Amino acid sequence: MGQEADLEKLALESKVVAAGRPSKQPDGALNPPIALNSTFHEGGPVGYGRYGNETWSALEQAISILEGGKTLLFSSGMAAISAVYSLLPEGAVVVAANNGYQGTTTLLKKLHESEKLKVRFVNLANTDETIAAIAGAQLLYLESPINPLLEIVDLPKVIKAGKAAGCGVAVDNTLATPLIQNPLNLGADIVIHSVTKYLSGHSDLILGSLSTNDAALYARLEQARRYGGAIAGPFEAWIALRGLRTFSLRMEKSQQNALELAKRLLADKRVSKVRYPGLPTDPYHGLAKSFMKGFGAMISFDVNASIDQVDLMCDSSKLITNATSLGGVESIWERRRKWATESVTVPENLIRFSVGIENVDDLWADIEFAFAAAKIK
Numbered sequence: 001m002g003q004e005a006d007l008e009k010l011a012l013e014s015k016v017v018a019a020g021r022p023s024k025q026p027d028g029a030l031n032p033p034i035a036l037n038s039t040f041h042e043g044g045p046v047g048y049g050r051y052g053n054e055t056w057s058a059l060e061q062a063i064s065i066l067e068g069g070k071t072l073l074f075s076s077g078m079a080a081i082s083a084v085y086s087l088l089p090e091g092a093v094v095v096a097a098n099n100g101y102q103g104t105t106t107l108l109k110k111l112h113e114s115e116k117l118k119v120r121f122v123n124l125a126n127t128d129e130t131i132a133a134i135a136g137a138q139l140l141y142l143e144s145p146i147n148p149l150l151e152i153v154d155l156p157k158v159i160k161a162g163k164a165a166g167c168g169v170a171v172d173n174t175l176a177t178p179l180i181q182n183p184l185n186l187g188a189d190i191v192i193h194s195v196t197k198y199l200s201g202h203s204d205l206i207l208g209s210l211s212t213n214d215a216a217l218y219a220r221l222e223q224a225r226r227y228g229g230a231i232a233g234p235f236e237a238w239i240a241l242r243g244l245r246t247f248s249l250r251m252e253k254s255q256q257n258a259l260e261l262a263k264r265l266l267a268d269k270r271v272s273k274v275r276y277p278g279l280p281t282d283p284y285h286g287l288a289k290s291f292m293k294g295f296g297a298m299i300s301f302d303v304n305a306s307i308d309q310v311d312l313m314c315d316s317s318k319l320i321t322n323a324t325s326l327g328g329v330e331s332i333w334e335r336r337r338k339w340a341t342e343s344v345t346v347p348e349n350l351i352r353f354s355v356g357i358e359n360v361d362d363l364w365a366d367i368e369f370a371f372a373a374a375k376i377k
């Protein structure tokens with residue numbers, strides 16, 4: 001495309017619009033094609049549809065512009081995460097969250113129980129505990145904010161400690177997004193996204209990505225994708241790139257809504273705790289401000305009510321959808337402990353709320369309606 005040098009200098013909201021475009025030529029298309037081919041003529045650099053195609057390349061280039069490094073697209077966030085773990089030798093030591101995203105934690109528990117890996121499960125929000133666990137580890141696997149308690153990991157400090165100990169460091173940046181933090185710039189080796197969420201943003205596809213600055217690591221991850229076979233569909237990649245064009249607008253609006261709703265929930269006696277790093281009262285506010293450029297659009301809050309009432313509340317809203325997932329234009333919430341695999345450190349009465357781009361007063365009216373429907377006073 002020959003534009004990367006210029007793109008590097010642009011602000012993020014320009015990058016998301018300009019990145020991943022075909023090169024300029026008379027009557028050339030502005031957008032990449034949906035490359036529906038398994039098979040290519042002999043002699044080119046790609047070779048076969050499981051190894052690459054133009055639509056993946058466009059989206060990979062766009063994510064690379066946002067996160068830095070070079071990106072590989074996968075069929076899901078979990079496929080990307082699994083590819084990272086597939087690189088480790090049998091019995092390798094991993095340091096990871098004891099209460100992180102339940103998909104990752106469940107995968108790690110299984111790998112640990114079957115003795116494929118030795119996982120040291122720690123509270124990543126406790127910097128001393130995390131750093132103390134690093135000695136002898138091959139991979140430090142981080143996520144911040146931690147899903148769903150929205151605690152903040154001291155990424156600059158913990159990544160530095162991991163690298164100083166010669167440990168690989170991977171960061172799941174799904175919740176924060178590159179609008180807020182760039183783990184590769186902090187020294188991480190790999191950044192992971194569930195592209196399903198904020199980057200694509202419309203709750204209409206499942207994709208994942210890995211980005212890295214390390215050419216040798218990129219080559220190993222590419223081999224893991226090539227032979228693991230967890231590849232993206234070109235149509236999903238194309239839709240995700242279209243969604244990415246409005247990523248910064250969506251994220252800004254969702255964040256604004258989240259801060260306003262977090263303040264209203266904090267002032268509400270029906271709520272016993274609000275977890276949102278953007279609130280000055282949040283225990284992680286100072287840390288978040290020290291290295292993040294925003295606070296994200298996820299709120300978790302504990303409701304002063306029984307489990308049945310919280311379930312009823314989630315199911316009674318009309319604008320906010322009771323569903324699992326996050327990062328779409330649509331507001332979504334759910335009682336997280338309804339999932340058997342969720343960490344027991346997550347309170348039963350906690351609602352995880354992915355705040356969308358709707359009108360904030362409409363969202364608040366819907367929350368009020370849901371409280372009333374569940375007879376929460």
Ligand SMILES: Cc1ncc(COP(=O)(O)O)c(C=O)c1O
Nearest residue numbers: 076077078101147174194196207
């Ligand atoms: C933080 C985080 N990482 C990874 C994933 C997995 O992504 P996917 O559903 O695209 O496989 C999720 C999904 O919810 C997530 O929230």
